[in-house]
Amino acid sequence: MKILCWNCRGLGNPRTVRFLQLLLKKEVPTMVFLVETKLDARAMERIRCKLGLQRCFTVDRVGLSGGLALLWVGEIQLQIKSFSRGHVDSIILSESGVASWCFTGFYGNPIASLRSDSWELLRRLQDQMHLPWLCAGDFNEILYAHEKSGMAARSQRQMDGFRQVLSDCDLADLGFEGAAFTWCNGRAGDGMIRERLDRCVVNERWLNSFPMARVYHLGGTSSDHLPILLDLEGVKAQMAHRPKYRKLYRFEAMWLREEDCEGIITREWHQDSNLSGVELVSGKLRAVASQLQAWNW
Template identity: 45%
Template structure:
């Protein structure tokens, strides 16, 4: 999300490593193009100090990062001084924050990076469940969950495990979260496989609770093309003219 006149947007992106100059350049271009108020990157493959150094390059003066484990994982959140954002907690799977400047009440923003190993994916769902019990504020969680909710979100040479999808749905049900929907391409991850075909999967999404939906009934999530990653950035827009909140305080 970067504040600009009439614009309130956030972007979450599995950038697959910030060590590549082309990726850094694309992140900078995305931040400028969409006038993002808050930017979250996952799978940074960097330690927290190095990830935070990039904040000025992207046009931000605030950041919070979780170090990667070797060449795996890593999350970083960027924002500016005019955004009132308070970090509440973090792990290798999430950064949890409270937003106090948009809307009539504070709300939660959780940036998620789902466990890549299928056998350990339950750890991501356990993290979500634990987060649900820490606050009663309206809740938005977005990022790369590394899982789908239904078979139609996986187009490839093999079927998705039913038990994997059930575990994801069960976690969202416990947390009272539902998928926000999207526009654009039906998938957010694309990989070429043997024989020249592609596997295309919707791994990245935003999920919200009913109270957050009522605060921002016209919020829109878009899938954006990327030149540097096999994941698509996802951009959430809830700009001033879209908000249906009486007395809402816009970003300036």
């Protein structure tokens, strides 16, 4: 099973629809979650027919912006639980009709001052969650400073708010393979900004159910966002024989606020070693980095 998520920035452009058609032909996803369709239900139904998918649930645009759509193939048994301008919550049923797991297509408020409303929405969804849970889409926020490139650094308060809601909801980022960023403002030179705004987060029960799941950042987009593809069985990685993406280690300033951080550094730095000189220092740095990464997770 594959799930495609994409902030398409409007499906009124025939070029965007053609790109989506080609993408679906190549990747053959079972479910598709689209953000910023800028369409109403009637127009989205015409797009569904062009895409060749059998089912569609639409959240209409408001004015000339917004709009969400969840599309899926006929073999999937899916029930819509709730929806809003920022989410579509659904249950995937087994062949016997029993609830198996939940999928939430999510769109974080693009206005920074209102993003806390999106985080409260996630908390309300979590309060009702008793199944394996996958939440994916455009969160309009980053978790760490290295997920942004260009111009001023992201507000620490904004990142802390995102990290806190994931912690409160027992959700963890699934990681990814591919390009480091999913959004670009399209400018050149010093004016270029790139960020990782699109992602998949899951609770432990979902990860235990799908331990081979992999997320891919796809290219060639007609939008300022890259599509992301979640392969629940990791087949794409197995066929391509590509190594798993490994994030570069970066020390996060927020760690200094936690008492455990100093203890980890002190303990690892004073471990006995048979090395000396430069090898001793580099070995201790690697050990500290490894322990901090594990602690952070």
